[in-house]
Amino acid sequence: MLSTLRNAWKVPELRRRIIFTIFMVAIIRMGNHIPVPGIDTGALSNLTKGGTLFSFYDLMSGGALSNFSIFAMGVVPYINSSIIFQLLTIAIPSLEQLSKEGEEGRKKIQQYTRYGAVILAALQSFGTYALIRNFGAIANASKLDVFLIVLTLTTASTFLMWLGDQITVKGIGNGVSLIIFVNIISRLPQKILQIGSLQSTEAVSFIEILLLIVASILLFAVVVIATLAERRIPIQYAAKNSGGRMFKGQSTHIPINMNASGIIAIIFAMSVMQFPATIGSFWPNSAFNKFVTTSRYSIFKMNTWPYALVTIVLVIFFTWFYTEVTFKPDEMAENIHKSAGFIPGIRPGEPTARFIERVLLRVSILGGLFAAGIAILPMFVETYSNFKGFSFGGTALLIEVGVALDFMRQLESQLVMRHYKGFLK
Helix, strand or coil: CHHHHHHHHHCHHHHHHHHHHHHHHHHHHHHCCCECCCCCHHHHCCCCCCCCHHHHHHHHCCCHHHHCECCCCCCHHHHHHHHHHHHHHHHCHHHHHHHCCHHHHHHHHHHHHHHHHHHHHHHHHHHHHHHHHHCCCCCCCCHHHHHHHHHHHHHHHHHHHHHHHHHHHHCCCCHHHHHHHHHHHHCHHHHHHHHHHHHHCCCCCHHHHHHHHHHHHHHHHHHHHHHHCEEEEEEEECCEEECCEEECCEEEEEEEECCCCHHHHHHHHHHHHHHHHHHHCCCCCCHHHHHHHHCCCCCCCCCCHHHHHHHHHHHHHHHHHHHHHHHCHHHHHHHHHHCCEECCCCCCCHHHHHHHHHHHHHHHHHHHHHHHHHHHHHHHHHHHCCCCCCCCHHHHHHHHHHHHHHHHHHHHHHHHHCCCCCCCC
């Protein structure tokens, strides 16, 4: 990794791209410390505590939500819009046809995604205002104040989306993913200070901290292995005659990543499980909110066995569902057949589609079990140890590893494209 960065720095164009990316990241971090005027952030201290959906949003925004800065919503509206349009592309034939029209079709879908992100940002900013008003963060807000808060949050979220596009085009890596990566990394010093404060107050012992460090290293290794793990479906292409020349048959494979949809599945499951509590937080004294958050008969009560079991089931289901709708076994089998290819030992057509579907089912279940373990691990840490407030640690690590590996792949591809290693080496 360090050698790749060092080699990239020696290439003038890549050096300019890296400097541009760092400059954009600096702007994002400065924006996270510009507060929205008229907000009592002290009243929001309980909003992002625990493993709630708002604490996850605060993590992805780099603490901007708890400080209620102009980037409080981060790139969450754009992510939601991207997921929605990715699913709509499968459900709506016109969008599906548009996705098959090459680069121009993808640009149009990307444009629709940006428009959807702006609409979602406006709706989410108004919902955020209503939420912080219930927490007493706004004393007496006039209609003009409400308009300014909604306008500020929506504009800042759109600006972040634009910065992400600039990083993608002029920098290195996926800009939106890189923004989330930097925001999560920025919370690491706070977590270290939090552990240090626990040790200074003798709430935890040195042995417990050492065990936490060892467990974190092991978890990091497991996440890296799972992120790189893939099931390869072998494909054999027949020999063909083209232009009077005979080309030999080729062997290749279709890689299916074990953890391709792990993050999406965790986010979906988390949203379903915490949606009732999120709705109840708008009316904190209602009977519905008390039942959801305190009743022993509620499956939505956090850090309980029913909550963990339902979360596991949902993560596995969403992993399978997202894998099925993304890979489309029927289309894969048809494309293989059109390219004069076949899977060794499997007949073309329907048998190939069924074989791919079986492979996807097994991989998605295995990936779902891994993602479910990552999702519920913080619950066990919260319940059975003295380390409190470390929710979403595994999920954050999953995001960090995925983005870091993608960044290194793009950097290496840029080096290879420029023939850095030479033709003979």
